[in-house]
Structures are given as structure tokens and as C-alpha cells.
Amino acid sequence: MQDAEIVKEFLVESHESLDRLDQDLISLEKDPSNREVLASIFRAIHTIKGTSGFLGFNQLEAVTHVGENLLALLRDGLLTVTPAITTALLAMLDAVRQMLDSIEAKGNEGERQDQELIARLTALLKTEEGPKTDFTGGEQAQTVPNIGEILIGRGAANTSDVHEAVAQQNAGDPRHVGEILVEKGVVKPQDVVEALNLQQQARGQSASDSTIRVDVGQLDKLMNRVGELVLLRNQIVQYTNSTEDSELLGTSQRLNLLTTELQEGVMKTRMQPIGNIWSKFPRTVRDVAVGCGKQVRIEMEGKETELDKTIIEAIKDPLTHLVRNAVDHGIEPPEARRAAGKDPEGRLFLRAFHEGGQVNIEITDDGAGLDGERIRNKAIQKALVGADQAARMTEREITNLIFLPGFSTADKVTNVSGRGVGMDVVKTNIEKIGGTVDVQSRKGEGTTVRMKIPLTLAIIPALIVTTADDRYAIPQVSLLELVRLEGEQVRKGIELVNGAPVYRLRGRLLPLVYLKRELKVGNTAEAVEAQNVNIVVLRADDRQFGLVVDEINDTEEIVVKPLSKQLKSINAYAGATIMGDGKVALILDVLGLAQRASVISEVRDRAVAEKQERQALGAAAGGQSNAVLLFQYGESGRMAIDLGLVARLEEFPADSVEVAADQEVVQYRGQIMPLVRVSEALESKRQKAAAAANGSLHVVVYAEKGRSVGLVVDRILDIVEESFVMQPHTGRTGVMGSAVIQKRVTDILDVPGLLAQTQAMQLSARPESQ
Amino acid sequence: MANLQQFCTFFLQDQFFGVPVQQVQEVIRYQEMTRVPLVQASIRGLINLRGQIVMAIDLRRRFGLEDRPDSQLPMNVVVRTDDGAVSFLVDEIGDVLEMDEEKFERPPETLQGAARELVRGVYKLDERLMLVLDTERAVSGGDEPGHGGTRVN
Numbered sequence: 070m071q072d073a074e075i076v077k078e079f080l081v082e083s084h085e086s087l088d089r090l091d092q093d094l095i096s097l098e099k100d101p102s103n104r105e106v107l108a109s110i111f112r113a114i115h116t117i118k119g120t121s122g123f124l125g126f127n128q129l130e131a132v133t134h135v136g137e138n139l140l141a142l143l144r145d146g147l148l149t150v151t152p153a154i155t156t157a158l159l160a161m162l163d164a165v166r167q168m169l170d171s172i173e174a175k176g177n178e179g180e181r182q183d184q185e186l187i188a189r190l191t192a193l194l195k196t197e198e199g200p201k202t203d204f205t206g207g208e209q210a211q212t213v214p215n216i217g218e219i220l221i222g223r224g225a226a227n228t229s230d231v232h233e234a235v236a237q238q239n240a241g242d243p244r245h246v247g248e249i250l251v252e253k254g255v256v257k258p259q260d261v262v263e264a265l266n267l268q269q270q271a272r273g274q275s276a277s278d279s280t281i282r283v284d285v286g287q288l289d290k291l292m293n294r295v296g297e298l299v300l301l302r303n304q305i306v307q308y309t310n311s312t313e314d315s316e317l318l319g320t321s322q323r324l325n326l327l328t329t330e331l332q333e334g335v336m337k338t339r340m341q342p343i344g345n346i347w348s349k350f351p352r353t354v355r356d357v358a359v360g361c362g363k364q365v366r367i368e369m370e371g372k373e374t375e376l377d378k379t380i381i382e383a384i385k386d387p388l389t390h391l392v393r394n395a396v397d398h399g400i401e402p403p404e405a406r407r408a409a410g411k412d413p414e415g416r417l418f419l420r421a422f423h424e425g426g427q428v429n430i431e432i433t434d435d436g437a438g439l440d441g442e443r444i445r446n447k448a449i450q451k452a453l454v455g456a457d458q459a460a461r462m463t464e465r466e467i468t469n470l471i472f473l474p475g476f477s478t479a480d481k482v483t484n485v486s487g488r489g490v491g492m493d494v495v496k497t498n499i500e501k502i503g504g505t506v507d508v509q510s511r512k513g514e515g516t517t518v519r520m521k522i523p524l525t526l527a528i529i530p531a532l533i534v535t536t537a538d539d540r541y542a543i544p545q546v547s548l549l550e551l552v553r554l555e556g557e558q559v560r561k562g563i564e565l566v567n568g569a570p571v572y573r574l575r576g577r578l579l580p581l582v583y584l585k586r587e588l589k590v591g592n593t594a595e596a597v598e599a600q601n602v603n604i605v606v607l608r609a610d611d612r613q614f615g616l617v618v619d620e621i622n623d624t625e626e627i628v629v630k631p632l633s634k635q636l637k638s639i640n641a642y643a644g645a646t647i648m649g650d651g652k653v654a655l656i657l658d659v660l661g662l663a664q665r666a667s668v669i670s671e672v673r674d675r676a677v678a679e680k681q682e683r684q685a686l687g688a689a690a691g692g693q694s695n696a697v698l699l700f701q702y703g704e705s706g707r708m709a710i711d712l713g714l715v716a717r718l719e720e721f722p723a724d725s726v727e728v729a730a731d732q733e734v735v736q737y738r739g740q741i742m743p744l745v746r747v748s749e750a751l752e753s754k755r756q757k758a759a760a761a762a763n764g765s766l767h768v769v770v771y772a773e774k775g776r777s778v779g780l781v782v783d784r785i786l787d788i789v790e791e792s793f794v795m796q797p798h799t800g801r802t803g804v805m806g807s808a809v810i811q812k813r814v815t816d817i818l819d820v821p822g823l824l825a826q827t828q829a830m831q832l833s834a835r836p837e838s839q
Numbered sequence: 840m841a842n843l844q845q846f847c848t849f850f851l852q853d854q855f856f857g858v859p860v861q862q863v864q865e866v867i868r869y870q871e872m873t874r875v876p877l878v879q880a881s882i883r884g885l886i887n888l889r890g891q892i893v894m895a896i897d898l899r900r901r902f903g904l905e906d907r908p909d910s911q912l913p914m915n916v917v918v919r920t921d922d923g924a925v926s927f928l929v930d931e932i933g934d935v936l937e938m939d940e941e942k943f944e945r946p947p948e949t950l951q952g953a954a955r956e957l958v959r960g961v962y963k964l965d966e967r968l969m970l971v972l973d974t975e976r977a978v979s980g981g982d983e984p985g986h987g988g989t990r991v992n
Contacts, residue, residue: 297890539873588876630892633922635979639877645885645892653873653885653892 075262079120080173081282083165086113088348090162094155095351101150111140117165119265122248123258128178129168135190136161142194156359157189159352216247219267225260226250285378288339295328295335296628299528300647302328303625307649326736332528332626336377343421343430344372346385350392354417357396364403364414365396371421376428380522383502384430387495391432391518392417394492399436399516409513411435427546428524433517439510441467448473468508472496500660503546503643507611531627531656533648534605535620536584537591540654542627542646543605547659549613550788551621552604559602572604572615575696575790579606581615582666584657588641609663616662625649629656641665695793697810697817698769699786702748707786709810710818716772718785720765735779737770744768746781750823751803771820778824787811802826842940846962848933848969849916852904856929857936857962857969862918866932869912870895886915886926893917897928901977903953918974925978936969938962946970956980 093110097103118133136158142148164186171179217231234249242249247264250256302324309321351367358365376384400406400415407413418433441464448454448470454462462470474493499506503523510516523529523546531542532551552574554562563570563581570581581604585591604615627646636642643658696712721735726744728734733744744766768779789810795817797806803823804816846857847866872884872895881900886893895915899907907913913928946958954970957977962969 300890539876590874590876632892633894633925635882636875636878636894639875641877642875645873647887647890647892651887652871653887655873655875655885 075259076124076172076176079124079262080169083117083120083169086117087162087166087169089113091159091352092348094158094162095355097150098152098155098355104144107140107144111137111144114140116265119245119247120262122245123251123261126168126172126178128181128183129165129172132161132164132168132183132187135187135194139190139194148193152359154193157186157193159356160186161190216245216261216264216268219264220247220250220256220260223260223264223267225264226256230255283338288335288378291335292339295332296528298328299332299626299628303649304651336528339378340375341378341381342373342375343381343428344369346381346388347372347419350389350419353389353392354396357393358400361397362402363396363400365400365417366414367417367419369419374421374423374428375524376522377524380502380524383498384504384520384522387498387520388430388432390495392419395432395434395436395516395518399434399438401437405437423524424521428522430520430522431517433515435515438512438514438516439468439471439508440512444468444470465509468510471508472506503544505611528626528628530624531646532605532624533622533654534584534603534616534618535622536588536618539590540622540648540652541584541618542625542654542656543607543616543659544643544656545624547607547609549606549608552606552615553621554602554604556600559600563602574606574613574615575788579604579613579615581617582662583617584662585617585619587662587666607659607663609660612663614663614666627654627656696788696790698788699810699815700747700767700769700782701784701786702751702782704783706748706751706816707813708747708782708816708818709808710769710771710780710820712788714771714820715769716777717770719768719770719779721768721779722765726766735768737777737779740777742770742777742779744779744781745824747803747818747823748783750826751801773821780818780820780823843937844940846936846938846969846971847916848936849914849927849929850931850933851898851902851929855933855967855969856898856972857938858916858918858927858972858974860935862974864917864919864924867915867917870915870926883928888917888924888926891924893924893926895926895928896977898972898977899928899930901953901980902957920974920978922978925974927972927974927977936964938969943971 090110090113093106093113097106097110100106114133114137118130118137121127121129121133139148139154139158143150143154148154164181164183168178168181171177217226217235220226221228221231230250230253231246234246234253237249238244238246244252247256247261251258251261305321306325309317312318347369350369354365354367357363395417396415400417401409401411403413406415416435418431420429420431420433422429444467445459445462448467449456449459453470453473459467471492472495496506499520499522505521507519508516509519530545532545532548534541534543552572554572563572565571566578570583571578572581573579603618603621605618605621606613606615625648627648629644630646631637632642632644640661641658642655643661644656645653646656648654697709698712698715698718699707699709702708719737725735726733727736729741733746734741735744736742766779766781767783767785768781769785771778771780791810793808793810795806795808798804798816803819803826805819805822807814807816809815845860847860847863848855848857850856867888870886870888872886874884875882875894881897883895883897883900886895897906897913899905907930911930913930914932915926916929916932917924917926942963944961944963946955946960950958957973957980959971959973962971
């Protein structure tokens with residue numbers, strides 16, 4: 070008779086320790102003298118063995134028992150770790166894992182043939198002339214109470230029984246004290262399991278009392294409810310904004326804040342560090358490397374980077390595939406590496422970091438790199454591209470051919486990769502969750518696969534636009550900037566290249582796509598001849614294009630709702646959402662739109678070619694080409710700030726400004742962001758900021774080392790890219806110098822200098838120090 | 840004992856239709872909707888049904904009938920499908936009727952056009968016929984490519 074609860078608990082805990090064990094074993098192989106790791110492995114196996122014995126899983130016990138004996142020899146220094154031992158122990162972990170899975174699914178370990186594994190482990194035991202004893206008896210360190218003590222302490226067993234059992238064990242009985250007691254029927258198995266858990270806790274191994282396990286389904290439900298709440302909040306905020314009732318306004322503002330906090334809180338509970346998937350990779354890498362006779366070391370950076378659980382799950386397989394690929398194809402065999410003058414041991418480097426509301430994941434190997442010529446030939450041979458088309462492709466496009474379905478350059482098909490399914494599946498899976506993949510490679514030096522992944526899928530920031538009286542949401546991840554052309558600018562700014570409208574954005578041609586025309590709504594001719602043109606500059610697959618819409622409304626957090634199959638197949642919509650007024654709005658699929666409008670194929674090569682061109686131009690002009698944001702401070706002050714320093718541009722209502730520690734602050738993305746009024750900080754004699762009058766603040770968000778500061782300016786003028794020469798100033802704090810930009814003398818803001826004289830930076834540093 | 844089944848009934852132009860009640864989630868009056876450009880003409884738009892987004896299919900267009908006059912607002916018959924709830928736009932709602940299996944007959948071979956695909960069979964009532972709508976086909980099948988939904992108001 071087994072208590073289902075105990076078995077469940079046992080399964081959960083054993084799975085957790087198995088995950089850690091894989092890693093521990095790999096690190097043990099690298100550093101065989103690390104006794105701490107050895108002890109931790111030993112304890113974990115010991116616990117699994119002990120518990121499985123009590124629960125009557127005999128096969129599981131038999132396998133872990135030999136494993137434990139082997140580990141005991143290692144721990145006591147009677148054996149040293151060899152690759153053969155590690156492989157055998159890993160095989161044991163696999164067997165344990167299979168049995169646990171079977172127990173979970175069917176309630177028993179299943180039909181198993183583990184004799185060979187047991188024989189293999191036993192053979193390793195005998196290679197050394199050690200005394201063939203069971204070491205489990207003397208395993209406990211002095212600070213840890215033994216099972217007998219715990220059982221007596223809990224009143225589950227009496228002292229004389231325990232003494233008897235210990236005496237029996239000393240007399241040569243190979244079983245545990247707990248086992249002997251259960252066999253005698255003086256102690257219940259459940260008590261022993263509890264005692265074992267207590268013992269684990271005494272060793273500080275079990276999760277601390279401050280955490281609990283929650284069913285993921287529960288969190289999903291909670292997330293859905295919060296999604297609904299966000300919608301409701303949006304509706305109420307919109308409704309109250311049109312009333313004069315100040316009490317109602319206040320209440321709705323509090324509701325607004327609370328909802329945001331709640332939403333963030335719930336999202337956080339679903340966040341998991343990417344290290345959870347990465348922790349399996351050392352094992353994967355080792356297995357593949359051993360399988361193909363390579364030496365590979367894996368390094369990781371940014372393990373703690375967090376992603377939503379659904380995303381973590383979605384990227385697990387693609388990442389695993391890429392890691393296996395890198396070892397199997399990327400990294401060369403030791404001899405080849407030596408011949409090429411490289412370290413015979415290859416290096417696989419995983420890196421994850423946050424950037425602009427997305428997570429970047431990079432997988433870099435220092436292997437042979439991709440052979441562009443071979444890829445080109447293969448692609449032509451497989452008729453994936455035409456010969457003339459391939460000849461015109463840039464190096465980068467060639468490398469990205471490996472993502473085409475049916476592509477594989479591996480000369481021999483291994484069980485790991487080279488079957489022609491793989492990279493295309495990786496790309497599809499990553500794109501399915503709104504991410505992007507890109508490959509860069511240098512022949513002989515290695516390959517980097519770079520992915521950009523959204524943090525979460527359920528609620529995303531989006532720009533709301535209107536076209537032909539309908540609202541559409543554009544996910545902010547694709548958004549680069551907004552451009553508005555008025556009157557004369559429209560006529561001059563938009564030109565035609567053989568009928569295709571383009572706009573010169575800072576000297577570069579930006580293909581324009583009219584949303585009206587693409588969606589076949591409203592009168593397109595009207596859009597072309599409009600007085601004012603709103604261009605949403607978007608990025609799709611590393612290309613840029615301008616989407617012309619009737620009106621640009623606002624940015625909003627939207628809840629993404631899936632569309633039915635029929636609507637999804639149109640390839641223009643990524644989903645739908647419910648707006649503040651309760652109406653439905655479609656979420657545009659930027660990539661799909663770009664494909665529909667053939668932006669992606671048309672502007673091929675352009676991005677790369679332009680970059681080179683620009684660099685050449687910059688060099689010729691003798692100065693570097695700089696992108697700067699121009700803004701106005703005070704009444705007529707004109708200033709520029711390096712665009713690289715600008716994280717975002719925001720607008721806050723004047724009444725959202727609060728004061729903390731004598732410093733103006735606003736709540737921004739769940740943090741407190743200090744504000745610096747540029748005109749005041751520069752001690753401008755000009756009139757005080759005009760912003761207060763119209764009720765909203767224009768803020769340039771400046772981010773440095775994870776902290777943000779809002780620079781309050783009076784007007785955002787433009788973003789320009791020009792090459793200019795700065796004449797340094799020394800007289801004024803906060804001003805680096807001046808330059809002629811757009812034919813006008815413009816001061817250039819020295820942000821660090823400006824902040825140094827305010828207390829803003831100190832304040833923003835504070836929340837981090839907690 | 841006779842095999843009885845309940846149907847939710849509605850009218851399209853002058854024809855009388857029925858959908859098994861088990862498939863019907865609810866019947867609601869006309870809702871404002873958001874058009875979906877580029878889809879087939881019978882998909883009139885998306886409705887916000889208490890936070891759930893529901894696709895509205897105009898059965899008049901699906902059957903190739905002429906559009907109802909602007910002054911006449913359709914009703915929504917919301918049915919459950921494998922792909923979520925879908926709303927059928929119909930002219931008018933009738934009673935819930937109990938039908939005897941014995942009165943059922945396959946559709947006549949002479950049935951033409953979209954109806955041939957969409958009508959599962961006919962129940963012979965005393966004074967009229969009730970056509971049984973094949974909801975799955977009404978949802979998944981296509982009709983002529985969209986006019987971009989420009990006529991939605």
C-alpha cells in the first residue's frame with residue numbers, strides 16, 4: 070500500500086535532484102577533486118535510493134544502490150573519476166529518469182533490463198582493490214542527525230528498537246537503519262520518508278520554507294484574469310477621462326496603478342531564469358562531444374535572465390537543437406583544431422541579456438564557421454535558389470540560407486543533425502513567438518546564432534493607429550520611430566521610384582507601404598494626396614519600411630487574443646485585442662505585412678549596401694556621421710543629445726509627477742524614475758518650462774547601467790543624422806560643446822555632466838542597493 | 840418512443856433554419872463589430888463578447904443571398920466550434936422546436952449552390968420545411984474572396 074501523496078512528493082523531489090545531478094557530474098569530471106560536489110551527488114543518489122526502497126520500487130533501488138556504492142568509493146578517494154565512470158553514472162541517471170517517468174505515468178518502474186547497466190557499474194567498482202563494503206552507514210556528517218535520532222525525536226520509534234537496528238547494522242546487515250525498522254514493522258514507511266526529508270533539511274538541501282510550489286495551470290488562469298482586468302481598467306480609465314468628477318478620477322487612477330502593479334506581479338511569478346533550460350546543456354554538449362570524438366567546453370553568461378514560462382518552453386527545443394548543432398557541425402575535431410592553431414578544446418558560449426524590452430540569446434562557437442561557397446552551391450543544387458539569384462546575394466544572406474526548409478550541409482547524416490530538418494524549424498518556432506533569429510559566421514573563426522525573444526506573450530505594449538476609421542495595434546517591438554510630414558513636406562518628401570513611393574529618412578530611402586492599400590480599405594488615392602502623412606517606421610526581418618496610416622493614436626498595453634484559423638491564414642494579423650471602449654482591434658503582423666507588400670524581397674541587399682555607403686560617406690566627409698535627437702529647452706534653446714544615449718521618448722501627464730526625497734519623480738515601468746528638467750538644470754535665464762501649461766511633460770529617457778533618468782525637455786524637434794564637428798565648451802556645466810546641425814548652431818548636451826550636479830542619479834541608485 | 844431533438848431556429852430571407860440547441864452558446868441582439876480587411880465577404884467582423892473575441896459570419900452572404908437592407912439589423916446566433924465560439928448573423932430568431940427524427944430527410948439532390956454544401960437535411964413540419972445548418976461547414980468553408988469588407992457598416 071502506497072500513499073499516492075508520498076510517491077508524488079518523491080517524484081517531484083527526485084526530478085529536481087536529477088537535474089542538478091547532471092550538472093554536478095559534468096563539473097565533477099572537470100574537477101575530480103571537488104569533494105563538495107561529490108558529497109552532494111552522493112547524498113542525492115542516497116536519498117533516491119533510500120526512498121525508493123521504502124516505497125517498494127526495487128528495480129530503482131537496485132540501480133541506485135550500485136551507483137551509490139561507486140560514488141562512495143569516489144568520495145572516499147578509493148577511486149578517481151574517469152570518463153568511463155562519468156558515462157556510466159550518467160547512464161544510471163538516465164535509467165533513474167526513465168523509471169521515474171514510468172512511475173509517474175503507470176505507477177511502476179515498467180519492464181526493465183538493467184542488468185547490463187548494473188554489471189557495468191559493478192565492474193567499475195572492482196577495478197580498484199577496495200574493500201567491498203557498503204559505505205552508507207558512515208555517511209552522515211556530525212552536524213546532521215541520523216535517521217534513528219530523528220525517528221526517536223519524533224516519537225515514531227522507540228530507543229531500544231533503534232539501538233537494536235544499529236547493532237544489527239554494525240554486525241554486518243547491509244541495510245539502512247530505517248529499512249531494518251520498517252521490516253520489523255515497528256516504524257511506518259511514511260515516518261521514515263518524513264525523517265529522511267528532515268535530514269535533508271538539516272543539510273540545507275531542501276528548498277527553503279519561504280517558497281511554495283504552485284500549479285502552472287493555476288498561474289495561467291490567474292494571468293488570464295489579470296488580462297481581463299487590464300482590459301476593464303483600460304475601459305474605466307478611458308471612461309473617467311471624459312468626466313469632471315475629481316473623486317472618480319482619483320479612484321480610477323489608483324485602480325490604474327494597482328492593476329499595473331498586479332499585472333507585473335503576476336507576470337513575475339511566471340518568470341523563470343533561462344538557466345533552467347541551460348542547466349541541461351552541459352550534459353547535452355558532453356554527450357554529443359563524446360559521441361563524435363570532440364572536446365568542447367561550455368560557458369554561460371546571463372543565466373539569471375528571466376523569461377515568461379511559456380516562452381521558456383517554446384525556446385527549449387530550438388536552443389537544444391542549436392547547441393547540438395554547434396557541437397556536431399560547428400566545432401572541429403581536436404586534430405583539425407590543432408592543425409588550425411586553435412586550442413584542441415572547442416568553446417561554446419551561451420549568452421543572454423535584456424535589451425529594449427526583449428531578451429537576446431546568443432550561441433557562439435569557435436569552430437570552423439560556415440562555408441559560404443558550400444552553402445551557395447548546396448542551395449543551388451537543391452534548387453532552393455536560382456544560380457543568378459545566389460550570385461547576387463550578400464554574404465549575410467548566404468549564411469541565412471541555412472534557415473530554408475530542406476537545407477543541410479552536413480555531408481554525413483548523424484543522429485544529431487544533418488537530416489535537413491532543423492534550422493528551418495528553429496526559425497519557425499522562434500518566429501512563432503514573435504522572435505527573430507540571425508546567423509553570423511566567419512570561416513575558420515566560428516559561428517554566432519543570435520535570437521531576440523519577447524519577454525512575454527500575453528500582454529504587450531503596442532502603438533495604436535487608425536486607418537479608414539478602424540484602429541489597429543502594432544506591436545512595439547517592431548516599431549523604430551514615427552515621422553509626420555505636413556503640407557509642403559508631403560509633396561517634397563515622398564518621391565517615386567518607378568511608381569514605388571519612398572521617403573528620404575535621414576538621407577536613406579525608406580520604402581513606404583500604405584496600410585489602406587495593403588488592406589484594401591478606403592480610398593488609396595486619397596492617402597497619397599493627403600495633407601499630412603503619418604509614417605510608422607517599422608522593422609521587419611532587419612529591413613525597414615514606413616507604414617503610412619491615417620492617424621497615430623497612442624501607445625497602450627494590450628492583451629493579445631488569438632484569432633481563429635481562417636483569420637490567421639491571411640498573414641496580415643497577429644491577433645486581436647479589446648480596446649478601452651470595448652471594441653475589437655486587430656493586431657497587425659508586421660512581418661506578414663512586409664511580405665504582402667514585398668518589402669522584404671524588394672529591399673534585399675539594401676541595408677547592407679547602405680551601411681557600407683554611409684561609412685564611406687562619413688569617411689569622405691572627414692567627420693563621423695552622428696545620429697542625434699534635437700530638442701528645445703526653455704523658450705528657444707536648441708540642444709542635441711546623442712541618440713545612442715536615448716532609451717525612449719515618453720510623455721507623462723504633468724499631474725503624474727510626484728516628489729521623493731526633494732526630487733521630482735514619476736512611476737515608470739514599475740520603477741521610480743527621477744526627472745531632471747533640462748532648462749532648470751542648465752540654469753537657463755529663460756522662462757520656466759512651458760510644459761506645465763499644456764499638461765504633459767516631454768521626457769527623454771536616458772538609461773545607464775540599468776537605471777533610468779527622465780530628462781524633461783520642452784519640445785522634441787527632430788532626429789537627424791549628420792556629420793558635424795563639435796567645438797568643445799568648458800564654461801557651462803551640462804554642455805559638451807556646440808556644433809552646426811541642420812545649419813543651425815546647436816548645443817550638445819553632456820548628460821553625465823548634467824546629472825552629476827543634480828541628485829537624480831543618487832536617487833535612482835537607491836532602489837538597487839536594497 | 841420517438842427520437843426527439845431540440846433545435847434553435849432562425850430565419851434567413853424567407854427560409855427557415857435550425858441548429859441543434861446543444862451547439863448554441865447564446866443568442867444576442869446585434870453587436871457592433873470590427874471589420875477584418877482581406878477576408879472573405881461572409882466574415883463581417885469581430886465581436887467583443889464579454890472579453891472573448893468572436894468572429895461573425897453573415898449567413899446571407901454565406902448562402903449567396905442578397906444583403907439585408909441597412910435598416911434591418913441582424914441577430915447573432917453564437918455557436919461553439921472546435922476553433923472557439925463563432926457567431927452567425929441571421930435575420931430573425933424563431934422558437935426552440937422539438938423535432939421528431941422520423942420527419943427528417945436528406946437534402947434533395949437538386950439543391951444548388953452554397954446550400955448544397957451547407958444544408959445537412961430537412962425536417963418536414965406541417966406548414967413549412969426547416970433546413971438543418973451544417974455549422975462546421977458554415978464556419979470553415981470559404982466563399983468568394985473578400986471585398987475587403989468595405990460594405991460593413
